[in-house]
Amino acid sequence: MLRVSRLTDYATVVMTCIAAHPAEVLSTAQIADEAKLELPTVSKLLKMLGHAGLVESFRGVNGGYRLARPAEAISLADIVEAMEGPIGLTECSLAQGQCERLSACGVSGSWRTVSGAIDGVLRAMTLAQMLAGRPMAPVRSATDTAQATA
Amino acid sequence: MLRVSRLTDYATVVMTCIAAHPAEVLSTAQIADEAKLELPTVSKLLKMLGHAGLVESFRGVNGGYRLARPAEAISLADIVEAMEGPIGLTECSLAQGQCERLSACGVSGSWRTVSGAIDGVLRAMTLAQMLAGRPMAPVRSATDTAQATA
DNA sequence: TCGAAACAGTACCATTTTGGTCCTGTATCC
């Protein structure tokens, strides 16, 4: 179905919740409550998002999480990559050369092109836009990408 | 990693092989040999592609498969959909309304927008282009999509 | 008319990935 994992989906919800309170440090419990997700799950998500440098963590009493940079500077691609690793539709989109079928198939180039285009789409959607809930206010020229079918 | 299943990847290879012989009816064995894939796997792929109406099948001796329509009229989106069902990045991109968290999250709209854009990218890549192995010769205006990151 | 070739359909199994939970450690604040 060409979909992202459920955790990635959850991660966007969690990031949106955090972005909605730019000034505060929110505890995992608060975020879980607001996002209507299980606490251990949210904890796991936040750890991964922290490793990717998208959120800052504070330990101890009154600790919690906060966006590491403004919502305008975080893209959907950042979140997807944090959760699923580098974006590439096929195995050989990333590590080319180690597919013994390469000579026979010849489709790897096309897949790489498509992967690049999709990366562009994901990169054009910012967390700020997702927070606003608006479809996709043009931010970069690359955004007119959407028309094709949408 | 946001990738398509391996079978989908294989399907593109198989389709490319068939497209390379537009006039002939190729047996599963021939295709498997040319694509360097296992025969039962190719058989499974072809059945799915047949159900989706992308290839025509002929039974009996000298039977086999052939493209159901010209390579220019088959897009990567067609192949992906044949293998993985409707394109949508998240569960609620397709069936909205049945997510009890919808009120809380508010990101579904953004995901739907992005899914649409990706669908456009996939639809802009035709089998003919994949066969040619060229990155993405402009065919429709929507094609300049690729730049963003590629 | 019969047998071989080749697709159709289905069922099955092993492996991997995914999603989710729990436990222990460590830092911070009061």
Next chain:
DNA sequence: GGATACAGGACCAAAATGGTACTGTTTCGA
């Protein structure tokens, strides 16, 4: 020094995936 809250693992159950096998059914050709 104790309570709060994140860090970092390990761990497990369930589902999806990929691959295989078996049994029809159709068609051609001798």
